[in-house]
Amino acid sequence: MDSSSPRSRRIVPVVALAAAVALTVAGCSSSSGGKKSDESADGASAGKASTPQMTVALITHQSPGDTFWDIVRKGAEAAAAKDNVKLVYSADPSAGGQANLVQNAIDQKVDGIAITLAKPDALKDVVAKANAAKIPVVGLNSGVSEWQKLGLLQFFGQDETVAGEALGKRLNSAGAKKAVCVIQEQGNIGLTQRCDGVKKTFSGTTEVLYVNGTDMPSVKSTITAKLTQDKAIDYVVTLGAPFALTAGQSVSDAGSKAKVATFDLNKDLTSAISKGTVDFAVDQQPYLQGYLAVDSLWLYKNNGNYMGGGEAPVLTGPAFVDKSNVDAVAAFAAKGTR
């Protein structure tokens, strides 16, 4: 029943709006910030191997939109470009979904598989199938205590508990008395292990606080509420870079004197460290994890090498980034690779 007249009436405001936008775009460029002020940043490149192309599947438990996994993937891509490797990346946060992806890679007869072991039990069977198909499998990021039991070649990552312990010790030397450990995803094992590690070595009191990680305003008000409720808290420990930046705002909102420490880095965090709004970060070098996982499979195929001798995990962290060394790291973080 729609005649054409209401349609044409609808077009007028659309055209007007488009024109307005075009005019604004033409006349309103920003004189500061923006892309123009950032130099074009390319990742590290080191030529290309002349070995025949091989295919490697990198399968993680990443949930979409996490800045951390983005860096892992960039490292893997850099190694793949250098080694003449065709990299197939896939991810599924559910254990069953990840196992299916591994099966998928076996069916495709890839030359190597790199996986994260967030839920090792669920991946046990499918790793055995890969081994039976003579496809080498390496582990990265999570599963530092399980990779050998599952028959993986080698492992690259950080022991979350060890990283937590390192942060706890650092709090001791900073003279902290009471820390709150902010978990952004209830029920995540790796995150819980970090807080447990802190609790183990920190001689003061450690309390856990859960926040809703998909909603920043609620993260902000929940940390503010905690700092108001317990004025004795002198350190806020977050488990991801974006949350550290928000925690900095909560500290000033609550009029608290607490300092902020965090796990993991990104480029905004490095500038927060140089400005002093965040005290320090524990970096597990995710770029290195992705890079080494792919590079090691290439080395294994072409030269039969095992990193860590196939016996010990290759640790990529914990490395501390604070005011003293942040400048050296900042340039790499700006490229999204550190």
Place this chain on the structure above:
Amino acid sequence: MSMTHHAEPAVTTPPASGPQQTDGRTTRRPLALRLLARPEVGVFLGALAVWVFFLITAPPVREAASMANILYQSSTIGIMALPVALLMIGGEFDLSAGVAVITSALTASMLSYQLTMNVWVGVIAALVVSLGIGMFNGWMLVKTGLPSFLVTLGTFLILQGVNLAVTKLITGNVATDDISDMDGFDQAKKIFASSFEIGGVQVKITIVWWLVFAALATWVLLRTKYGNWIFAVGGNKESARAVGVPVTFTKISLFMLVGFGAWFVGMHQLFSFNTVQSGEGVGQELIYIAAAVIGGCLLTGGAGSAIGPVFGAFMFGMVQQGIVYAGWNPDWFKAFLGVMLLGAVLINLWVQRTATRR
């Protein structure tokens, strides 16, 4: 938890249960019943009970600064809960509302950054995109006749994927770049994410916007023709159409109103935190819907108010922060929230039945 507040009116109801004695059309029903017939009364009593409860159990809640913090959290839910509630009164709901907030923030941020434009260019473009998403939802719904569950579930998944893929494609990362040093940022921040001081307490501007929007929505709903249309299309679409209500226009405009809310909250997040992560927002749609339902809006449409969802959002903020202020084990938060939701819905149901029984 606030069941006890409703026990008293129940006792006074028996006289109302004799419908044949008088002409039912002209009898004045008791004041308590007439009050209870308002959809927001149940949630008002519930919110009051929760507030008093935490005033007693959590000492920090008694400070004005804590109240400002709770209201801030409530306002970011509440601004979205308002259009979501109007849409629900109009008989539909929107599952894409949570990620649409992030879509809007990502659009504004990336457009101004990548083209090195004044941030207002991005802000306006984001408004166009948000209204467009709302228009698409409404148009799909009206044209296909599919239930809003299916249409907006589709949009939800599309936006979730687009948020991530486009951000990655354009910025090379999964989060946007910091735009806080760009032209127009400070100005936009004043509007969307500033705070001001009342008696030494920092109050966030979103609280003011929330109340302004709530007043506006109440006026539209109760005093304008458009408000009548919303109730009419939510109550019975076919009879509404028969008496001349422009059903198509009303439905599409309601979805666009949700788009406007998503834009506003998205701009708050952008100017409050300078960057946006593309994976955020998932799950928020259910919180907005829950705030509207707790606030007395029926999932089936045709009933509800704009002030009810204000109390619904306040209840969310109060419980979420109250648990922290009280220093309780936060492991139970979600469970507590669920119990509260069920409780509030049951109270509403009971209040409606008591009030409409004659």
